[in-house]
Amino acid sequence: MFFLGFIFEWIDRKLIARFQGRVGPPWYQVFADIIKLAVKEDITPLGTNPWLAAGLPLVAYSSVATAAVYNPVVGSTKYSFAGDFIVIMFLLSLPSLLYFLAGWICTGVYSVMGGNRSLLQYFSYEVLFTLALSGAAIASESWSLSGIIAHQVNSGANIIHQLLGFLLAILGLIGKLKRSPFDIPKAKSEIVAGPLTEFSGKKLALWYLSIQLQTVVGICLVINCFFGSWFAAGGAHRFIAWFVFAILVQGLLSLFYAIYARLRIDQLIQLTWKILIPLSLVQIAVLILL
Amino acid sequence: MTIRDIVKKLITQFRLPAGSQTHIPQNEMALKIDGKLLHSIIESLLENGIWHLTTITAVKKNDNLHLLYHFWMHGGLTLDVPMIEEKKEIISIADLIPGAEFYEREIFEMDNVTFIGKDYLELLFRSDNTDTKT
Amino acid sequence: MNRIIIPIGPQHPLIKEPLSVRLLLEGERVVDSFLRLGYVHRGIERLAEERSFIQNIHLMERVCGICSHVHTTTYCQAAEALLGVQVPERGLFIRTLLCELERIHSHLLWLGVLAKNMGFETIFMYAWQYREISLNIMELISGGRVSHSVNVIGGVRIDISQAQSGEIELGLQKLEERSAQLLNFVQNDRSFHLRTKDIAKLTIDDIKKLCVVGPVARASGLDIDLRRDAPYAAYPQLDFRVYVLEQGDVWARTMIRLLETLESVRLCRRILSRLPHGSISVDTPRRIPPGEAVSRCEAPRGEVLYYILTDGSQNPARIKIRTPSLTNLITLPLQLKGLNMADVSVAISGVDLCISCADR
Numbered sequence: 001m002f003f004l005g006f007i008f009e010w011i012d013r014k015l016i017a018r019f020q021g022r023v024g025p026p027w028y029q030v031f032a033d034i035i036k037l038a039v040k041e042d043i044t045p046l047g048t049n050p051w052l053a054a055g056l057p058l059v060a061y062s063s064v065a066t067a068a069v070y071n072p073v074v075g076s077t078k079y080s081f082a083g084d085f086i087v088i089m090f091l092l093s094l095p096s097l098l099y100f101l102a103g104w105i106c107t108g109v110y111s112v113m114g115g116n117r118s119l120l121q122y123f124s125y126e127v128l129f130t131l132a133l134s135g136a137a138i139a140s141e142s143w144s145l146s147g148i149i150a151h152q153v154n155s156g157a158n159i160i161h162q163l164l165g166f167l168l169a170i171l172g173l174i175g176k177l178k179r180s181p182f183d184i185p186k187a188k189s190e191i192v193a194g195p196l197t198e199f200s201g202k203k204l205a206l207w208y209l210s211i212q213l214q215t216v217v218g219i220c221l222v223i224n225c226f227f228g229s230w231f232a233a234g235g236a237h238r239f240i241a242w243f244v245f246a247i248l249v250q251g252l253l254s255l256f257y258a259i260y261a262r263l264r265i266d267q268l269i270q271l272t273w274k275i276l277i278p279l280s281l282v283q284i285a286v287l288i289l290l
Numbered sequence: 291m292t293i294r295d296i297v298k299k300l301i302t303q304f305r306l307p308a309g310s311q312t313h314i315p316q317n318e319m320a321l322k323i324d325g326k327l328l329h330s331i332i333e334s335l336l337e338n339g340i341w342h343l344t345t346i347t348a349v350k351k352n353d354n355l356h357l358l359y360h361f362w363m364h365g366g367l368t369l370d371v372p373m374i375e376e377k378k379e380i381i382s383i384a385d386l387i388p389g390a391e392f393y394e395r396e397i398f399e400m401d402n403v404t405f406i407g408k409d410y411l412e413l414l415f416r417s418d419n420t421d422t423k424t
Numbered sequence: 425m426n427r428i429i430i431p432i433g434p435q436h437p438l439i440k441e442p443l444s445v446r447l448l449l450e451g452e453r454v455v456d457s458f459l460r461l462g463y464v465h466r467g468i469e470r471l472a473e474e475r476s477f478i479q480n481i482h483l484m485e486r487v488c489g490i491c492s493h494v495h496t497t498t499y500c501q502a503a504e505a506l507l508g509v510q511v512p513e514r515g516l517f518i519r520t521l522l523c524e525l526e527r528i529h530s531h532l533l534w535l536g537v538l539a540k541n542m543g544f545e546t547i548f549m550y551a552w553q554y555r556e557i558s559l560n561i562m563e564l565i566s567g568g569r570v571s572h573s574v575n576v577i578g579g580v581r582i583d584i585s586q587a588q589s590g591e592i593e594l595g596l597q598k599l600e601e602r603s604a605q606l607l608n609f610v611q612n613d614r615s616f617h618l619r620t621k622d623i624a625k626l627t628i629d630d631i632k633k634l635c636v637v638g639p640v641a642r643a644s645g646l647d648i649d650l651r652r653d654a655p656y657a658a659y660p661q662l663d664f665r666v667y668v669l670e671q672g673d674v675w676a677r678t679m680i681r682l683l684e685t686l687e688s689v690r691l692c693r694r695i696l697s698r699l700p701h702g703s704i705s706v707d708t709p710r711r712i713p714p715g716e717a718v719s720r721c722e723a724p725r726g727e728v729l730y731y732i733l734t735d736g737s738q739n740p741a742r743i744k745i746r747t748p749s750l751t752n753l754i755t756l757p758l759q760l761k762g763l764n765m766a767d768v769s770v771a772i773s774g775v776d777l778c779i780s781c782a783d784r
Contacts, residue, residue: 016545019546020545020546020549020550021549021550021553022549109428109429109430109431110430112428113428113430113765180543180545181543181615183543184766257545258545258546259546260544260615261539261542261543261544261615261616261618261619262542262543262544262619263615263618263619264618264619264764264766264767265452265766266764267618314716314717314718315502315505315506315508315715315717315718316501316502316505316717316718316719316720317654318717318718341632341633341635342632342635342648343635344635344720344727344729344746345729345744345746347731347742347744349731349733349741349742349744350741350742351733358731358744360718360729360731360746362654362720362727364653364654365654366654366718366720368718387633387635388633388634388754389633389634389635389636389751389754390635391754392750392751392753392754412458413460413462414459414460414461414462415461415462415465415783416462416465
């Protein structure tokens with residue numbers, strides 16, 4: 001999972017570059033960036049609790065790593081249990097809260113503003129992501145990811161009758177990961193880097209690693225919920241199928257990055273609550289009735 | 291009305307001495323006026339439809355500081371206002387033309403000219419630790 | 425609600441040159457703003473008094489990086505007016521060609537910066553890619569991409585050969601297609617509209633009171649363009665369209681600049697096709713007789729004024745430069761009032777500031 005994070009980030013950057021008419025970085029760029037970040041000087045600003053500043057990225061990374069453990073890749077995992085879907089969603093939402101806290105503990109204006117915005121976005125996008133993926137859980141009548149996959153193996157991939165849910169899940173994932181067009185908490189041209197402005201060196205490297213891992217876990221979740229029917233036990237075709245879908249989802253994320261401008265926080269919230277969440281509720285209602 | 295007509299009108303209206311009006315190359319009319327008449331002349335210019343002030347120049351001619359007000363309205367017009375030697379002050383026109391504010395601030399900071407009617411307390415161009423000498 | 429002060433600058437990812445705007449925010453709304461300039465003040469007007477007229481051409485080019493040619497054009501025009509010389513036709517046309525190419529490059533640069541500050545990296549990458557075409561053309565003509573030193577007092581010092589003409593024409597064709605693409609995009613893309621429409625509106629009364637010039641004024645309904653109203657260089661012999669819009673928001677300014685870019689490309693082709701034969705400059709004496717001169721040109725950002733006072737020696741007695749960026753800066757506190765924090769970057773980018781011009 002750790003290395004998958006790097007691979008996906010490279011695919012993301014290369015795709016975005018191609019969409020923008022550029023060449024894009026070579027494969028080792030992502031490793032070089034993290035290594036370089038890790039050897040830089042680590043400065044904690046005055047007034048920031050150094051234990052919190054060091055602890056927050058650590059907790060963020062470990063919570064996502066735990067979620068990764070419970071998340072089936074290519075259809076199987078040793079650690080599945082009933083209800084693990086909810087546990088994973090909770091663990092995935094923890095880094096966003098910690099992101100806000102990181103902004104709160106730093107004394108700079110940019111950090112606090114970024115933290116405030118990220119909290120506003122958090123409420124909208126966690127709800128959207130959860131609702132969109134819940135459609136899959138409801139259809140399979142199981143709150144365990146293995147159960148969701150098993151259901152799809154038996155009765156066809158969820159994508160076929162939940163296309164809307166899939167698209168909403170992608171949008172929710174973009175909001176959770178704070179990527180453009182929903183990257184208002186870390187809007188570079190307004191508040192420098194938002195909550196992460198004052199972090200540097202190893203702490204910042206940990207934050208980036210946790211964001212990478214979040215991306216991978218998010219993508220895996222989406223694949224498991226919507227494309228699970230290809231992951232019946234046994235057979236090398238699982239790996240190929242998984243890889244194809246992973247690139248598809250990552251491609252959609254990169255595409256949305258490239259083709260839209262960053263939205264303002266009020267436009268973002270309006271969009272979510274007026275359009276996207278009602279649509280996801282419609283999707284769930286349809287599933288329940290059918 | 292063209293610039294030429296407006297200048298003629300101003301000369302008669304304010305009884306400016308002969309020879310106040312000159313020509314500066316590349317299509318600019320120049321009018322030498324007294325500092326006391328500045329405010330009223332600019333009011334008159336605004337009434338006649340000349341409202342675009344390009345800039346205010348502070349220039350030392352013959353050891354005396356002159357302020358040049360450059361206007362433009364399909365033709366250039368420059369008002370040449372000599373300062374009185376000892377006291378470097380002139381009435382501010384920022385109440386008539388709000389756009390003049392930055393130009394007056396620059397002259398206030400760089401050439402130490404006081405503008406009556408407007409206190410420029412905050413520095414704009416100069417850094418906080420430069421001396422105030424011309 | 426509590427108020428916080430957010431400093432934008434002097435160092436900030438939003439602005440490319442040092443400028444200090446301190447915003448007083450209440451929640452996410454800007455209540456007031458405090459402007460400070462002077463971070464790149466180099467005292468160019470004072471330096472010019474120590475150098476000869478010919479050395480000053482080199483100095484004036486460095487007032488601004490993006491509109492360097494227009495500064496030297498205005499300066500040389502003022503000096504030529506004092507000397508009473510007439511630049512030959514071919515020299516005037518070459519000067520105008522570079523002025524228009526510079527306009528294209530400046531507007532495309534600005535579009536990229538606006539898009540980047542809006543979070544729209546894709547348009548930033550494409551606009552700057554297309555800008556490379558104009559930079560290559562300028563490099564072909566003068567050897568430099570942004571700094572040309574083509575003007576001399578009395579004309580220009582570089583000629584355009586037939587082969588170069590052909591290559592320039594090809595480049596201009598490509599530029600026309602690509603700029604039309606960008607224009608089409610700005611007209612139709614919904615997320616661009618969401619971020620730029622109705623932001624930082626300026627009415628025509630504000631424009632008149634603050635004496636604003638350039639595309640910002642034309643986007644609010646004021647029909648002024650020095651190329652048409654006080655023609656200089658080769659403009660008396662060229663016809664072109666001046667675009668004026670009424671909305672006055674950042675979207676209108678973007679549209680105006682893109683329309684002007686397209687018009688400049690067409691104007692460049694007209695200039696190339698009508699390039700007259702003859703010499704490109706006349707000889708001028710080193711000393712300029714005493715007198716004063718005022719010269720105005722239309723830079724990409726608006727009206728540039730040069731006032732030169734000479735006393736008969738080899739150096740000028742006083743040079744006054746008025747750049748349009750200073751005038752557009754005056755509108756900034758007015759535009760920022762009541763604006764949402766997220767729109768501040770769009771508003772500041774929309775004004776197209778060139779702080780090194782404003783500070784000199």
